[in-house]
Amino acid sequence: MIRPAKALAPLLAACALSACAAPATWQVVGIATEPGLPTSVAGTSNFQLRGDRLQGATPCAEVEGTASLVDATFELHSLTIGAVADEAACTGAARHTHEQLVSLLQPGAAFDVRETGPTERLLILRTDALDRPSVRVMTLEAP
Numbered sequence: 001m002i003r004p005a006k007a008l009a010p011l012l013a014a015c016a017l018s019a020c021a022a023p024a025t026w027q028v029v030g031i032a033t034e035p036g037l038p039t040s041v042a043g044t045s046n047f048q049l050r051g052d053r054l055q056g057a058t059p060c061a062e063v064e065g066t067a068s069l070v071d072a073t074f075e076l077h078s079l080t081i082g083a084v085a086d087e088a089a090c091t092g093a094a095r096h097t098h099e100q101l102v103s104l105l106q107p108g109a110a111f112d113v114r115e116t117g118p119t120e121r122l123l124i125l126r127t128d129a130l131d132r133p134s135v136r137v138m139t140l141e142a143p
Contacts, residue, residue, distance in 0.1 A: 024048070026121070030136035031100045044097050047137075052077070060090035060098040063105065074111040074123055081105060104133065111135075 028045040047056030047063070054067045058081070065079035081102055084090045090098060104125065111123040119140070125133040 024139040024141035026137040026139050028097075028101070028135055029138050031097065031104075031134075044094065045101060054079070058098040058101045059094035060084045060086075063101075065105075065107075069113065072113045073126075074113050076105065076107055076109045078107050079105050104135065 025046050025048050028047075044059040045057060047054060049067060049069070052066045052068055054063070054065045054076070056063045061084050062082040063079065066077040068075050068077065084098070110126040112126060114122040114124065116122050116136075120136070120138045123135045123137065127133070
């Protein structure tokens with residue numbers, strides 16, 4: 001389940017999420033912020049993790065920072081989210097997805113990384129909440 005929490009960006013990296021040699025681009029395909037209400041956001045956001053450097057974009061802004069993946073835990077260390085480039089284009093579903101990701105992308109946020117398939121990962125925010133927010137990511141590249 002994906003919820004506006006604090007640390008989504010670090011979740012999207014080929015080497016970090018799958019221990020591969022070359023980074024892949026991971027697309028956010030779902031965000032669950034409320035119990036029973038998963039949101040499909042396929043193709044609107046993507047991220048790469050190269051070493052400890054995270055780069056990517058929400059539907060409305062560029063994102064960069066540092067993160068790590070250790071023992072199936074993805075942690076965001078620092079993050080800069082750029083200004084919304086085009087307010088007129090960042091409306092409706094794009095704005096909603098952007099706001100959800102911004103709420104998850106916070107320094108110090110940690111996620112449990114669950115491999116759900118060879119090209120799919122589920123990042124589950126570490127929190128005391130009963131229904132923890134989650135982000136589902138996929139890649140077309142073989143990790």
